[in-house]
Amino acid sequence: MLTDIERHALRRAVEIAADDGVPLGPNPRVGCVLLSPGGDVLAEGHHRGAGTAHAEADALARATASLTGATAVVTLEPCTHHGRTGPCADALLDAGISRAVIARRDPNPVAAGGIDRLRRAGIDVELDVPEELAAAAAHLNRGWEHGVRHQRPLVTAKLALTLDGRAAAADGTSRWITGEAARAEVHELRATCDVVLVGAGTARADHPTLTARPEDGARVPRQPLRAVMGTGQFPALPTPEGAGEAITLATHDPSAALADLFARGRRHVLLEGGPTLAAAFLRAGCVDELIVHLAPTLLGTGPPGLGDLGITTIADRLDLDLVEVTPLPPDLRLTLRPRAA
C-alpha cells in the first residue's frame, strides 16, 4: 500500500515522464521522485531520450540533501544493465534509499532484475500501486513495450468511415465525413505516435502534411516522423514549418516497412490511410489497434474505407474485439483489437 504522499509522488513521476519535449522512440519514458523519510520531495528526474541520463540518475544528480532512508518513486523498474549509464538499481542502493515504489515491471529481459536486486539488498519494494497509476505508467511506454516483446513497432490504424463503410462520396469528395472533434483527435493521435504512415495513393491524392496541429494553433514540440510507403511514383509530402522529417519506404510489404521503422528507433506507427494500406497491414496481421471514427451519415456509394482483405467467405471474416466506445459528437470513436488467434 502506498501512503498518500507516495501516491501523489507517483502521479507526479508519471506526469514528468510524459513531458511533451521528450522524444518517443527506442527508450522508455520514465519519471522518478525521491522522497525524504519525512515525505518531502528531495528531487525529481526524468529520462529525456536516448543518450541522456535515466530518470533515477537524473533525480539522484539533482538531490542536494542526504538520501539515507529516502524513498524512490519510479514509473518503471530500475535497470540493472550497464549501458550508456550505470545500473540504476545500484545507483539507488549506493545513495542509501531504503524504500522503492515501482509502478511497472520492465518487460525487457536485458534491463529487468532491478526489483530483485533491490529486495536482495534489503530495500522495501512496493509494487502494489493504484490501478489507475499502474495503467498510466504502462500507457506511457506501450509502443516501447510492444517493441521489446515483438521486435516491431506498435501499429494503430485509424479509419474514418460513414455508417455504411464509405471513405468518400462517388466523386471522391470526403471533406468532411467526420466532425471537428474527431478531426482534432487525429492531431492528438499523431502527437502520441512517433510515425505517421500513409500509402503512395494517399500521398498522390491528398498531399497530406501529416503534422500534429492542436486546434489552438500552438506548436507541438514532438512531431511524428512522416513516412510514405510504396514503390510507384508519388510526390514528396508538403513540409510546412515545424513538420517532422519525411521519409519514403520503398516497399509494399508491411513487415519490411515496420522492420525499417523499428531499426530507425520508432516504436508506435499511426496508419492514416488509405484503404489499400490499411487492408495490407490487416492482411499481414500487422495491426495491433484499430481506431474507427464512425460518422452517423450515409453515402450509399463511393470508395470503401477499407481495401480487399482477401476474404471471400463469411467464415474467414476478420473479427475484432470492441474495447471501447466513446462519443466524439456527432461521431463515435470505436477502439478495437484484432482477436487473438
Add this chain to the structure above:
Amino acid sequence: MLTDIERHALRRAVEIAADDGVPLGPNPRVGCVLLSPGGDVLAEGHHRGAGTAHAEADALARATASLTGATAVVTLEPCTHHGRTGPCADALLDAGISRAVIARRDPNPVAAGGIDRLRRAGIDVELDVPEELAAAAAHLNRGWEHGVRHQRPLVTAKLALTLDGRAAAADGTSRWITGEAARAEVHELRATCDVVLVGAGTARADHPTLTARPEDGARVPRQPLRAVMGTGQFPALPTPEGAGEAITLATHDPSAALADLFARGRRHVLLEGGPTLAAAFLRAGCVDELIVHLAPTLLGTGPPGLGDLGITTIADRLDLDLVEVTPLPPDLRLTLRPRAA
C-alpha cells in the same frame, strides 16, 4: 404530483395496455385503473383492438363498487368522440369520478378534448406524471401517433453491417455477421411492429420466414404481417405454423407501399432488407428510425449493406442523429434518426 398509489396504478395501466395479446394497428393501446378515494383498486381495463371497448369503458364495466369520488388513472387522454363506443370522458363523468391522472395527450384532433371536458366539469386532472411513465405511455403507441400525425406508418429500418459496411462476404455468405444477442433482438423488433417488409431480392435469395420467434421457442401471440414488395417474380414466403399473414405489394414506390399498409390499418413497419429496399426508403425520406446492428468484424469486399442513395458528392450525404448506442455483445446497436431538414 402523483401519490405513490397513483404512480403504481399508472405503471400498472401501462403494463395492461401493453398486453401481448392486443393487436397493434389503427387503434391506440390504452390502459385504465380506477382507484377508490381511499386508494383501493376498483377495476382495471384495457383496450383490446378495433371493435372492442375503450380502456375506460372496459374498466367501468368491470367496477362493482361505487365510483363516486374515484380517480381514473389512464395512459391516454380519454376520448370525446362518438365512435363504436360513446365518449369516454362523458362515461367517466357519469360514473362520478372526481380526479383523473392522464399520462399522454391524444394527438388525434378527432378524439382530443377529453382533458378540457373533464376540467370544465370540475374534475381535478393531473398531467404531471413521472417522465419514465410518460415515456412508456408514449412508446406504447408510437406507430399509432405517427399515423395520426403523418397519415402513414412509422418506419424502422434495420441493417446488420460489418464495421466496413458489408452485409455479406464476396461469395454471398452472411451467416452470421451478427451475434446471438443481435439476432434475438430482431425477433423482438418483429413482435413490436405490425408489418415486416422485405424486397423481392431478399425474398428470392433468403426465403425468410419473417416470424417473431423468441429464443425459448415460445409462441408469440402477435405476429407481424409479412410483406414482400416489388414487381418482379419472387417466390411466396415460407409459412410455418403460427406465422403472420403474407402479402405482396406490387410496387417499387415506398410511399405507395406505405399508403397500402396504412389503409390496411398497419402503423409500424420494420424494413428488414435488402440493401436496395433500405436505400429506396431512405431516398424517399420514408425512414423514421434506423437501427444498425454493427458487428466488430471486417470483410474488405462483398455486397454492401446499403444500396445506391443517388448521392454523388459529400455535401449531399444523408446525415442522421445518433440517438442511442447500446452494447449487444459482441455487437453494437446504434439507433439513429434522419436529421430533420
